[in-house]
Structures are given as C-alpha cells and as structure tokens.
Amino acid sequence: MAARQRSTRGLSTLILGLAALFLVAPLIAFLFNAFARGWFYPQLLPQQWTLDGWTRAFSPQSDVVSALGTSLLIAGVVTPTALIIGLPAGRALGLYRFPGKRLVEFLLLLPALVPPLAVSLGLAVNFLRWGWAGNWLGVSVAHLVPVLPYTILIFSGMFQQYSLEHEQQRAHSAQNRGRWSGTSPSP
Numbered sequence: 001m002a003a004r005q006r007s008t009r010g011l012s013t014l015i016l017g018l019a020a021l022f023l024v025a026p027l028i029a030f031l032f033n034a035f036a037r038g039w040f041y042p043q044l045l046p047q048q049w050t051l052d053g054w055t056r057a058f059s060p061q062s063d064v065v066s067a068l069g070t071s072l073l074i075a076g077v078v079t080p081t082a083l084i085i086g087l088p089a090g091r092a093l094g095l096y097r098f099p100g101k102r103l104v105e106f107l108l109l110l111p112a113l114v115p116p117l118a119v120s121l122g123l124a125v126n127f128l129r130w131g132w133a134g135n136w137l138g139v140s141v142a143h144l145v146p147v148l149p150y151t152i153l154i155f156s157g158m159f160q161q162y163s164l165e166h167e168q169q170r171a172h173s174a175q176n177r178g179r180w181s182g183t184s185p186s187p
Contacts, residue, residue, distance in 0.1 A: 035049050035050065036048065037049070037052065073136055074136055074140050077140045081144060082148050082151040083151065086148060086152045086154075087155055089152045089155070090152045090156040090157075090159055093152065093155075094155065094157065094158065094162065095159050095162065095164060105153075105156075111149050112146070119145065120142075123142050123145065127142070
C-alpha cells in the first residue's frame with residue numbers, strides 16, 4: 001500500500017513539474033529575448049547580450065510610460081464597468097426565468113461566435129462615425145464588447161446555483177439584529 005502511494009505521489013509530482021515547466025519555459029524564453037540580440041533557432045542560448053531594447057523603451061523619446069498609464073486607465077474603466085453591468089445582468093439570467101431568456105443568452109455569446117474581424121470592422125466604422133476612434137473611451141468600449149458577455153455568463157452560472165431563500169433568511173436575521181445584509185455566497 002505504501003509503495004502504491006509513493007508511486008502515485010511520484011507520478012503526480014512529475015505531472016505537476018511538467019505542467020510548471022510548460023508554463024514557465026515560454027516566460028524564460030521571453031526573458032532571454034528581452035536581453036538578447038540575434039538569437040536564432042539552432043542556438044541554445046543567445047550569442048550576444050544587450051540592453052539596447054530597454055534603453056530605447058525607457059528613453060525620453062519613448063512613450064512607454066504614457067502607454068502604461070493609458071493601459072491602466074482603460075483597465076480601470078473596463079473592469080468596474082463590466083462588473084457593474086455584469087453582476088446584475090448575470091444575477092437576473094441566473095435566478096429568474098423570463099420570456100426570451102434563451103435569446104438573451106444567445107446574443108451574449110455572439111461576440112464569441114462571430115469572427116473577431118467582423119466585430120472589429122463594425123466597431124471601427126461606428127467609432128469613426130461617432131468620433132470615438134483613437135481615444136480612451138472608444139478603446140474602453142471596444143474592450144468592453146468581448147469582456148461583458150463573459151462577465152455576465154460567469155455571474156449567471158454562479159447565480160444558477162444560488163438560493164434566494166438563503167439571502168432572504170440572512171436579510172431577515174440581519175434586520176432583526178439591526179444590521180444590513182447583502183448578497184453573499186450560499187453556505
């Protein structure tokens with residue numbers, strides 16, 4: 001019995017190690033590429049090491065810091081917006097039955113089913129017309145289009161397993177104790 005446990009433990013350690021290697025190996029290659037010049041296929045390691053890419057990236061003529069700020073701004077707009085829209089929509093889809101629910105779920109999957117080029121071209125035409133092309137608002141909305149359906153579907157799946165009775169019981173007991181109780185996961 002102990003030998004079987006050791007072999008099972010050894011096999012699981014081997015599988016975990018291989019999975020970690022497959023996850024880390026591309027990152028190591030990416031790190032090598034960040035400091036290498038002219039690293040081509042047959043070579044195991046780069047022949048020349050340099051900081052040229054880093055000095056260009058952080059030079060005064062570079063817009064890396066500005067681009068990072070814009071990326072953080074867009075992430076700071078898209079994430080809360082997706083949560084603010086996705087949580088109530090997912091709750092409604094997960095908890096309630098209503099006419100057209102299947103159609104709404106299908107429409108939420110459309111951005112994932114339609115080829116991204118078609119969606120992008122449609123957004124580009126409308127954004128040019130509305131004056132949103134090239135500014136942070138247009139980019140934020142463009143990021144929200146594929147993110148929002150997944151956010152809603154994730155919350156919908158979570159709320160399908162949710163019991164409103166537990167929430168009502170918590171609200172009732174909190175009301176009796178004089179505290180507020182909101183939505184929280186079921187026990």
